[in-house]
Amino acid sequence: MNIGIIGLGNMGQMLVKGLCKSGMISPRDLIVYNRTAEKATALRQLYPFQVAECAQTVCQKADILFLCTKPLDMLPLLRELSLPPHLHLVSVAAGVSLADLESVHSGPVSKVIPTVTSEENRGVSLYMNNAKVTPSERAALLQLLEALGTVEEITEAAIETATILTSSAPGLIAGILEEFAQAAVRHTPELELDSARRMLVETMIGTSLLLERQGLGFDQLIERVATKGGITQEGLSVLGRTLPRAFDDLLHMTTEKHTLLKQLVRRQNDSHTSKTPTQKGESQ
Numbered sequence: 001m002n003i004g005i006i007g008l009g010n011m012g013q014m015l016v017k018g019l020c021k022s023g024m025i026s027p028r029d030l031i032v033y034n035r036t037a038e039k040a041t042a043l044r045q046l047y048p049f050q051v052a053e054c055a056q057t058v059c060q061k062a063d064i065l066f067l068c069t070k071p072l073d074m075l076p077l078l079r080e081l082s083l084p085p086h087l088h089l090v091s092v093a094a095g096v097s098l099a100d101l102e103s104v105h106s107g108p109v110s111k112v113i114p115t116v117t118s119e120e121n122r123g124v125s126l127y128m129n130n131a132k133v134t135p136s137e138r139a140a141l142l143q144l145l146e147a148l149g150t151v152e153e154i155t156e157a158a159i160e161t162a163t164i165l166t167s168s169a170p171g172l173i174a175g176i177l178e179e180f181a182q183a184a185v186r187h188t189p190e191l192e193l194d195s196a197r198r199m200l201v202e203t204m205i206g207t208s209l210l211l212e213r214q215g216l217g218f219d220q221l222i223e224r225v226a227t228k229g230g231i232t233q234e235g236l237s238v239l240g241r242t243l244p245r246a247f248d249d250l251l252h253m254t255t256e257k258h259t260l261l262k263q264l265v266r267r268q269n270d271s272h273t274s275k276t277p278t279q280k281g282e283s284q
């Protein structure tokens with residue numbers, strides 16, 4: 001199976017590394033195109049994938065195509081291309097719906113929200129398919145996503161909040177840890193910032209292992225750490241007072257951003273369909 005990738009930024013590179021590292025595919029199964037060709041050079045030393053001279057070549061050669069451009073680049077690019085009707089199109093763009101994708105491709109379409117942690121073959125990929133995706137196309141996509149970690153089928157109604165929990169979370173967790181380290185150093189200047197960061201990284205890895213290998217729930221882990229009448233309890237009550245508001249704000253603002261993106265994508269679509277064929281030709 002030829003796996004096409006257009007866009008070799010964070011997500012395109014994650015797909016190359018995650019799929020090749022998993023051993024599920026050979027780099028030769030990948031055919032890749034990026035606008036800036038140099039981006040492929042270093043990565044190709046490690047994973048000798050096929051490089052296409054243009055996006056259209058990827059569409060012609062691929063059985064499944066992962067489109068990894070930014071949301072507002074997605075539909076304009078797709079409209080420039082001539083997509084073979086059988087091609088299984090997979091968009092990874094937040095804010096671009098299945099319906100948006102169906103407006104440019106009459107064949108099988110899936111929406112996947114991957115995560116940067118899949119570069120290490122861990123993390124959650126969210127996905128949904130349109131009605132044109134056959135059982136064998138679904139199975140082929142699932143096999144690829146399962147090589148990247150765990151997979152959750154999701155609805156349009158739940159995907160935005162789930163995106164924050166799976167796909168934004170690695171960046172958000174890094175942001176929280178940086179704030180934690182900075183606060184520690186503000187509170188205790190004798191502690192070096194890099195040392196505080198190292199302590200937190202190792203602690204986070206240990207915490208993940210306890211949650212995973214011992215199957216502990218968050219509440220069980222808290223019970224093991226927070227000695228009754230001890231120090232951690234004080235920290236937890238501060239979190240209980242301050243974090244609900246912070247996370248409510250975070251989800252509110254990220255939802256607003258999703259809504260704005262969806263509006264901009266829809267506007268791209270509306271302005272395209274309102275143009276006459278002659279005007280369309282002139283604008284290209």
Ligand SMILES: NC(=O)c1ccc[n+]([C@@H]2O[C@H](COP(=O)([O-])OP(=O)(O)OC[C@H]3O[C@@H](n4cnc5c(N)ncnc54)[C@H](O)[C@@H]3O)[C@@H](O)[C@H]2O)c1
Pocket residue numbers: 006007008009010011012033034035036039055068069070071073077092093094113114115116167
């Ligand atoms: N970064 C994440 O963790 C993450 C997670 C889930 C989903 N996404 C989605 O993935 C998409 C890409 O995000 P990213 O962080 O990889 O962005 P990025 O800016 O790192 O990568 C985008 C890439 O697309 C290329 N590109 C743009 N237009 C092109 C064209 N016409 N032809 C070929 N290549 C083109 C750019 O050169 C760039 O390399 C976005 O739609 C985003 O919503 C990102």
